[in-house]
Amino acid sequence: MWCVKEIDNEYRKRMYKILKLYSEPYNPKYPIICFDEKHKQLISDVKNKIPMKPGSPEKYDYEYKRNGTANIFVAVDFKGGERDITVTDRRTKKDFALYIKHLVNNVFPEAKKLRIIMDNLNTHTYRSILETFEFNEAVELISKLTFYYTPKHASWLNIAEIEINAMDTQCTGRRIINKKLLINETTAYKNNRNKNKCKIKWNFTKNDADKKLSKYYINI
Numbered sequence: 001m002w003c004v005k006e007i008d009n010e011y012r013k014r015m016y017k018i019l020k021l022y023s024e025p026y027n028p029k030y031p032i033i034c035f036d037e038k039h040k041q042l043i044s045d046v047k048n049k050i051p052m053k054p055g056s057p058e059k060y061d062y063e064y065k066r067n068g069t070a071n072i073f074v075a076v077d078f079k080g081g082e083r084d085i086t087v088t089d090r091r092t093k094k095d096f097a098l099y100i101k102h103l104v105n106n107v108f109p110e111a112k113k114l115r116i117i118m119d120n121l122n123t124h125t126y127r128s129i130l131e132t133f134e135f136n137e138a139v140e141l142i143s144k145l146t147f148y149y150t151p152k153h154a155s156w157l158n159i160a161e162i163e164i165n166a167m168d169t170q171c172t173g174r175r176i177i178n179k180k181l182l183i184n185e186t187t188a189y190k191n192n193r194n195k196n197k198c199k200i201k202w203n204f205t206k207n208d209a210d211k212k213l214s215k216y217y218i219n220i
Contacts, residue, residue, distance in 0.1 A: 007216040011151040015209060018117055018148060018157050022202045026079040031111055033103065035075045035118045036160035037091050038167075042067040044177040070179050072172070072186060073099045075107070075116075076163040081197030082107070083163060085190045087183045096123045097132035104144050117148045117158055124149075162200050166193075 007015075021032050044065045071091040076083040084107045088095050100116075108114055118124045126147065130138045150157045171189040176182045 005216065006218045007151075007213060009219050011154065012217065014149060014151040015154065015157060016206055018150065019204070019206045019209060021115060021117070021148065022159075023205065028080060028110065029112045030115060031077045031080060031108060033075050033077055033108070033114050033116045034158050034160035034163070035073070035116050035124075036155075036158055036164060037121075038072040038074065038164055038172070039091075040070045040072055040172060040176070040182060042070060042178055042182065043175040067178055070182055071095070072167075072182075074160050074164055074167065075099075075103055076160055076200070077108070078159045078163070078200040078202070081199040082194055083190060085167070085186045087179060087186060089179075091123065093123045093125075093128035094132050097129045100129065100145065101133075101141055104141060111144075113144050113146060115146045115148065117150065117160075119155060119158065120149050120152060159200055159202060 024032070044067055071088045073086045073088065073091075073095075074083065075085075084103060086099060086102065088099070103114060103116075104111075124147070126142050126145075129141055132138070133141065155161055167186070167189055171185050172182070176185065
């Protein structure tokens with residue numbers, strides 16, 4: 001937010017729409033899903049770690065070996081306390097489309113429509129779905145979706161960022177050697193959070209935005 005010097009009408013329009021969604025009471029038939037993705041470099045140690053012991057944290061050498069990269073898709077129903085985390089090799093249009101289908105069919109199968117908040121990455125489009133699936137299947141899938149895009153330079157509006165920060169703190173913010181271990185670790189994190197129905201409370205409202213950000217508004 002601090003890098004934005006001016007907030008135009010389009011920024012406010014998108015911001016207000018998302019803040020209005022966040023203020024709605026929870027409806028499991030029309031859940032608000034915050035979606036994002038995280039790039040993860042897979043790294044192994046060159047030298048053995050010194051294990052943690054009472055009064056001393058784990059220590060490891062600055063040298064490491066690169067073992068490729070992975071992508072982590074994160075979707076969180078922050079009011080229902082449900083999230084999904086899926087590891088993929090890449091984050092192409094096809095990967096995005098397949099993941100959205102996974103959310104609709106497997107993660108939230110009882111929902112009539114998913115209202116998904118995400119950033120403006122060029123793969124995050126209905127077109128990605130149309131290009132991946134046969135036309136009738138794509139149209140059926142799209143009918144169960146509404147995409148909402150954050151303003152540019154407004155990742156702070158996406159609650160998925162909060163979930164990713166929690167995931168980094170508890171799970172992925174360390175060296176992970178390969179994709180298999182990354183899947184095991186993120187699955188354990190997800191299962192624990194879902195079992196405990198961990199929700200995220202959002203308190204920032206439209207009134208708060210106008211009070212704190214109005215000095216940056218232009219074209220009012």
